Amino acid sequence: MKTYDIQKQGKKPLYETLYESLKKDVIAGKIRQNEKLPSKRALAERLGVSVITVDAAYRLLIDEGYAYSVERSGFYVGGGTSERADNAVLVEPATVKIQNTDVDFRFSAFSKIMRKVITEYDRALLIKPPAFGCVELRKALSGYLYRYRGMEVGYENIIIGSGSEYFYGMIVALLGRYRIYGVEEPSYEKISAVIRTEGAACEFLKMGKDGIMSEELKKAKASVLHVTPFNSYPTGITADYRKRMEYVEWANARKGYIVEDDIDSEFAVGAKPVETVYSLDGGKRVIYLNTFSKSIAPSMRMGYMILPDKLLEEYKTRLGFYSCTVPAFDQYVMAEFISGGHFERHLNRIRRKLKEQK
Numbered sequence: 001m002k003t004y005d006i007q008k009q010g011k012k013p014l015y016e017t018l019y020e021s022l023k024k025d026v027i028a029g030k031i032r033q034n035e036k037l038p039s040k041r042a043l044a045e046r047l048g049v050s051v052i053t054v055d056a057a058y059r060l061l062i063d064e065g066y067a068y069s070v071e072r073s074g075f076y077v078g079g080g081t082s083e084r085a086d087n088a089v090l091v092e093p094a095t096v097k098i099q100n101t102d103v104d105f106r107f108s109a110f111s112k113i114m115r116k117v118i119t120e121y122d123r124a125l126l127i128k129p130p131a132f133g134c135v136e137l138r139k140a141l142s143g144y145l146y147r148y149r150g151m152e153v154g155y156e157n158i159i160i161g162s163g164s165e166y167f168y169g170m171i172v173a174l175l176g177r178y179r180i181y182g183v184e185e186p187s188y189e190k191i192s193a194v195i196r197t198e199g200a201a202c203e204f205l206k207m208g209k210d211g212i213m214s215e216e217l218k219k220a221k222a223s224v225l226h227v228t229p230f231n232s233y234p235t236g237i238t239a240d241y242r243k244r245m246e247y248v249e250w251a252n253a254r255k256g257y258i259v260e261d262d263i264d265s266e267f268a269v270g271a272k273p274v275e276t277v278y279s280l281d282g283g284k285r286v287i288y289l290n291t292f293s294k295s296i297a298p299s300m301r302m303g304y305m306i307l308p309d310k311l312l313e314e315y316k317t318r319l320g321f322y323s324c325t326v327p328a329f330d331q332y333v334m335a336e337f338i339s340g341g342h343f344e345r346h347l348n349r350i351r352r353k354l355k356e357q358k
Contacts, residue, residue, distance in 0.1 A: 004017075004018060004021045004022075004047060006018050006021065006047060006049070013056075014049055014053045015052075015053045015054075015056035015057045015060070016057075016060070018047070018049070018053065018054065018057040019056075019057040019060040019061060022037075022057060022061060022066070023061065023064070023066050026061075026066045026067075026077055026078075027280075031077050032077065033077055033078070034076055034077060035076065035077045036073075036074055036075070036076050036077075037058070037067065037074065037075040037076065037077065039074060040054040040055050040058065040075075058075050061075075061078075062075075062078075063274070064240075064241055064274060064275050065078050065240030065241030065242060065244075066078050066241055078240070078241060078242065105296065105297065105346065106342070106346065109337075109342050110333075110337065110342075113333055113336045113337055113340070113342070114333055116336065117329065117332045117333050117336060118329075121329075121332055124328070125328055125329050125332070126328075127328065128323070128324075128328070129160075129324045129326070129327070129328040129331060130324065131320055131321070131322060131323060131324055132158070132159045132160065132324065133158070133159060133160025133161075133304075133324050133326065133331060134160070134328060134331040134332060134335065135155065136331070136332060136335040136339075137160060137331040137332070137334055137335040137338075138155040138156075138158040138160065138304075139155045139335075140334070140335040140336075140338040140339045141153075141155070141158055141304055141338065142154060142155040142158060143338075143339070144338050144343065144344065147344070148266070148344055148347070149265075149276060149279075150275065150279060151276060151278060151279050151288075152279075152283075153278075153283070153288075153306055156312070157283075157306050157307050157308075157309070157312055158304050158305070158306055159304065159305045159306075159307065159315075160302070160303075160304050160324055160326050160331060161302075161303055161304070161305060161324070161325050161326065162301045162302065162303070162325040162326055163291050163293060163301050163302065163303045164261060164263065164289050164291055164303055165190055165194055166303070166325060167289050167303065167305045168190075168191060168194040168195060168198075169194050169197070169198050170305070170319060170322075171224075171259055171287060171305075172194075172195055172198035172199070172200045173198065173318070173319060174311065174314065174315055174318065174319060175224055175257060176200075177198060177199040177200045178200075179200060179201075179222070179223050179224050180200070180201045180202070180203050180221050180222040180223060180224070181195050181200055181201065181202050181203065181222055181224045181225075181226060182202075182203050182205050182212075182220050182222030182224065182225040182226065183195070183202050183203065183204055183205065183226050184204075184205060184207055184211075184212060184226070184227060184228065184232055185204035185205055185206050185207060186207070186234055186235060187226075187228065187232065187233065188228070188233045188234075191226055191261075192204070195226075203220055203221055203222045205217065205220055205222075205225075207232070207235055207237055209237065210237065210238075210239055210240050210242070210243045211227070211229065211232075211237060211239035211243040211244075211246075211247075212225075212227065212243075212247075214246065217246065217247075217250050222256070223254055223255075223256035223257070224256055224257050224258075224259065225247060225250065225251065225256065225257070225258045225259070226258075226259040226261065227239070227247060227258060227259070227260060227261065227277070228261045228262075228263065229243075229244055229247075229260060229262070229265075229274070229276070229277055230262060230263075230264055230265040230274055231264045231265075238274065241275070241280075244275070244277045244280055245280060247277055248277060248280050248281045248285070248286075251281070251285040251286070252285065256285065257285050257286070257287060257311075258277055258281070258285060258286045258287070259286075259287045259289065260276060260277045260278055260286050260287065260288050260289065261289045261290075262276060262288060262289060262290045263289075263290060263291060263293070263294055264294050265290070266294075266295050266347045266351075276288065278306065283306075283308050283309070284308055284310070285308060286308065287305065287306065287307060287308070287311070288305065288306040289303065289304075289305050289306075290303060290304060291303030291304075292334070295343075295346075295347060296343075296346070301326070302326050302330060302331075302334060
């Protein structure tokens with residue numbers, strides 16, 4: 001294995017820089033699937049870092065499915081399409097069902113932000129928000145997604161709306177009612193209900209232990225695939241790196257699209273949140289959806305959709321006349337909540353509590 005220069009890579013911790021270097025080589029195929037990685041001590045000596053640094057990097061790789069451990073043998077490269085060794089001890093991303101997150105919510109901080117918004121925005125709160133949503137919130141989300149999820153998204157590609165159910169209908173209107181939409185079986189029933197109500201057909205694809213079964217994907221007639229890669233409801237299944245890449249390859253081969261419904265993903269109990277299909281695809285054929293219904297409260301009827309560049313202009317032309325469905329006041333409050341770091345601290349508190357419960 002090559003030597004990585006991780007000593008001077010900006011302000012990032014050494015373990016994160018090493019993790020990103022290794023991950024890049026795994027994705028590029030420079031480190032082959034099932035290839036044994038150097039021992040933690042050997043790699044630490046080669047790079048001039050501590051064993052703790054290498055261990056943290058390896059754990060990040062495992063959390064996202066790029067590596068796996070074999071008891072009394074070491075660490076091996078994951079990914080690809082073939083099966084792992086039979087004696088592999090897999091460490092998959094956590095799938096935790098979140099309940100009653102409101103007990104961790106700091107209402108005092110949120111109420112201060114609401115008062116601040118009323119004072120500072122004043123009569124601007126009476127103005128109808130732009131069709132795509134307030135720029136302040138879209139920019140705040142762009143920064144948050146980069147910091148917390150490692151997603152590079154321009155705020156221009158983000159559209160604010162009143163939740164995933166609203167966006168399901170908008171996606172059918174955008175991509176077309178003539179298409180067949182592949183849906184996980186089982187899945188959240190409102191997904192197929194909305195798609196059918198909009199006049200499109202659904203194809204139900206059976207789930208395996210790590211996502212939609214490969215055989216189902218191969219024989220599917222659908223050209224749009226709706227997936228919930230993290231903690232899919234009601235199965236609780238989380239797709240690992242291999243399955244997420246399989247989704248991306250499926251969309252590329254068919255020149256189709258993936259709708260990534262990423263609800264709950266902020267609560268992955270690992271060293272860092274699970275990598276999105278959107279990031280693996282490079283934002284070309286994936287429409288990304290998320291909401292604040294689970295991360296804050298069900299009453300927070302606010303979500304966002306990220307469109308690939310190739311769909312953005314078409315959306316503006318065909319659907320840009322729709323008004324934003326979220327009040328300006330709510331958007332400005334959420335923008336301040338995110339920009340001030342309150343949202344990420346809220347998520348970190350819950351994740352720490354979930355780790356303690358494991």
